[in-house]
Amino acid sequence: MSMFCFQCEQTAKGTGCTISGVCGKQPDVASLQDLLIHQLKGIGYLADSLRKIGIRDSEADIFTIEALFTTVTNVNFDSQAIIAVIKKGDTLKKRLSKLLIDSGADINNFPEAARFTIGSTETEMIAQGAEYGILSEQPNEDIRSLQQLLTYGLKGMAAYADHAYILGKTDDAIFAFFHEALSYLNNKEPAVDALVALVLKCGEINVRTMEILDEANTGRFGHPQPTQVSTAWKKGPAIIVSGHDLLDLEELLKQTEGKGVNVYTHGEMLPAHGYPQLKKYKHLAGHFGTAWQNQQKEFDNVPAVFLFTTNCIQKPRDSYFQNVFTTGLVGWPGVKHVKNHDFSEVINRAKELAGLPEKAGSTLTTGFGHNAVLGVADKVVEAVKSGNVKHFFLVGGCDGAKPGRNYYTEFVEKTPKDTIVLTLACGKFRFNHLDLGTIGQLPRLLDVGQCNDAYSAVKIAQALAGAFGCGINDLPLSLVLSWYEQKAVVILLSLLYLGIKNIRLGPSLPAFITPGILSFLVENFNIKPISTAEEDLDAILNSKVA
Numbered sequence: 001m002s003m004f005c006f007q008c009e010q011t012a013k014g015t016g017c018t019i020s021g022v023c024g025k026q027p028d029v030a031s032l033q034d035l036l037i038h039q040l041k042g043i044g045y046l047a048d049s050l051r052k053i054g055i056r057d058s059e060a061d062i063f064t065i066e067a068l069f070t071t072v073t074n075v076n077f078d079s080q081a082i083i084a085v086i087k088k089g090d091t092l093k094k095r096l097s098k099l100l101i102d103s104g105a106d107i108n109n110f111p112e113a114a115r116f117t118i119g120s121t122e123t124e125m126i127a128q129g130a131e132y133g134i135l136s137e138q139p140n141e142d143i144r145s146l147q148q149l150l151t152y153g154l155k156g157m158a159a160y161a162d163h164a165y166i167l168g169k170t171d172d173a174i175f176a177f178f179h180e181a182l183s184y185l186n187n188k189e190p191a192v193d194a195l196v197a198l199v200l201k202c203g204e205i206n207v208r209t210m211e212i213l214d215e216a217n218t219g220r221f222g223h224p225q226p227t228q229v230s231t232a233w234k235k236g237p238a239i240i241v242s243g244h245d246l247l248d249l250e251e252l253l254k255q256t257e258g259k260g261v262n263v264y265t266h267g268e269m270l271p272a273h274g275y276p277q278l279k280k281y282k283h284l285a286g287h288f289g290t291a292w293q294n295q296q297k298e299f300d301n302v303p304a305v306f307l308f309t310t311n312c313i314q315k316p317r318d319s320y321f322q323n324v325f326t327t328g329l330v331g332w333p334g335v336k337h338v339k340n341h342d343f344s345e346v347i348n349r350a351k352e353l354a355g356l357p358e359k360a361g362s363t364l365t366t367g368f369g370h371n372a373v374l375g376v377a378d379k380v381v382e383a384v385k386s387g388n389v390k391h392f393f394l395v396g397g398c399d400g401a402k403p404g405r406n407y408y409t410e411f412v413e414k415t416p417k418d419t420i421v422l423t424l425a426c427g428k429f430r431f432n433h434l435d436l437g438t439i440g441q442l443p444r445l446l447d448v449g450q451c452n453d454a455y456s457a458v459k460i461a462q463a464l465a466g467a468f469g470c471g472i473n474d475l476p477l478s479l480v481l482s483w484y485e486q487k488a489v490v491i492l493l494s495l496l497y498l499g500i501k502n503i504r505l506g507p508s509l510p511a512f513i514t515p516g517i518l519s520f521l522v523e524n525f526n527i528k529p530i531s532t533a534e535e536d537l538d539a540i541l542n543s544k545v546a
């Protein structure tokens with residue numbers, strides 16, 4: 001059985017995973033995900049049509065974001081979990097279809113994705129998914145490239161919308177766009193201009209999505225504060241929390257309080273330490289390990305429990321398989337799944353294990369969200385005007401396994417002492433152990449947060465532009481980004497929508513971007529692939545072109 005997936009940066013040979021995923025995704029799961037995406041196009045058509053006649057269906061809204069998020073890289077590898085989502089989607093699709101027909105619509109005008117019936121067995125569904133794969137429908141490579149760019153943008157935005165929804169924040173304009181865009185993807189002869197417009201609108205709507213996520217996070221947990229985080233281990237039972245879901249972390253902290261179990265963050269959860277309503281828990285003991293792609297090595301034989309809350313899971317090794325739990329939309333075959341925030345089994349397992357021994361560590365600093373940075377905006381502006389700060393770099397994005405990602409370490413190491421480096425997302429683990437020193441009171445390395453906090457970086461850039469009376473592209477600011485999966489894709493679309501130019505992107509360009517679409521991006525936005533740290537720094541600082 002074969003598959004085709006090229007949605008993430010680590011795709012096989014830089015072209016596509018065809019035998020099995022580099023991430024561990026098996027062909028049956030890839031096929032089921034293709035079927036789910038096809039189904040979502042049908043649901044998108046139905047929900048979009050219903051909305052146009054004044055009928056909004058909140059079940060369709062939530063199903064759409066959860067199902068899309070399920071297909072993001074490193075989220076769910078469990079075929080049974082994906083089949084359950086497809087079956088739920090089928091029931092929803094039938095209900096929406098009836099609603100639309102009852103409103104006078106003719107089923108013969110529905111696209112195939114809104115009419116088809118799912119197979120009754122797993123084998124049939126897998127075979128169906130194989131028919132709806134990426135390569136099956138659109139022969140024009142540039143159009144397929146734009147369709148996939150839009151699809152991956154939607155997947156990434158779904159992750160952010162779901163995080164906001166979990167914390168009680170939604171916006172109907174966001175749901176409406178998901179359905180509008182999914183509906184358009186049914187079009188057998190799409191117009192390039194219409195697809196480009198939808199791709200950029202995806203970036204625009206994602207800015208709003210990230211805004212409500214920022215409101216959701218800061219509303220619930222307070223504004224992040226600059227915080228030093230220990231990487232040392234304390235002796236005793238431990239639960240290590242990976243992923244991005246702050247609500248899961250908060251619930252776990254509540255349920256472990258006074259139970260003699262320490263909770264550590266892992267990977268993208270590091271910025272949680274900056275939030276007042278999370279850092280107040282004394283047993284939030286520190287940060288464990290580095291970025292997500294090192295988990296198999298770092299978790300090996302560690303007698304602690306590992307809880308995965310969102311994307312980032314890799315195949316657990318036998319030495320710790322029994323100690324892994326997933327929650328939310330995450331799944332791995334055979335791994336125990338926590339529902340409804342009931343972490344009792346997780347806590348009991350942590351207590352059964354020997355726990356961490358005492359181990360020395362170092363210190364990482366996080367918590368420079370927009371509120372903290374803009375709180376000292378006058379000092380930042382003064383430092384630029386006095387010449388003490390010559391340039392800002394935003395070096396952020398996802399981390400991954402490729403050796404080419406050492407570029408980001410070298411780049412940050414070589415940044416001149418009169419420059420400031422803003423960072424966010426797990427790409428920071430390439431350099432957040434470095435001591436870059438300070439400029440006056442300002443640390444030279446400012447961790448803005450998770451990839452979920454990209455809105456914070458945009459707000460900082462917009463405020464700086466406002467203070468200097470110029471546009472973001474006129475600031476002494478350069479963006480040097482690393483991408484891995486679909487959340488990075490949608491952030492890139494948001495930056496393009498905001499008109500930000502001259503972005504350097506690495507470690508390699510997306511396999512789903514054809515030379516034709518790349519030319520369009522270069523022509524309109526001057527996106528460049530990364531070169532070497534020396535060359536890029538020289539070009540940025542000496543040509544005075546960002």
Ligand code: SF4
Binds near residue numbers: 009011020
């Ligand atoms: S998500 Fe990435 S690694 Fe996994 S199958 Fe797709 S392209 Fe390959």
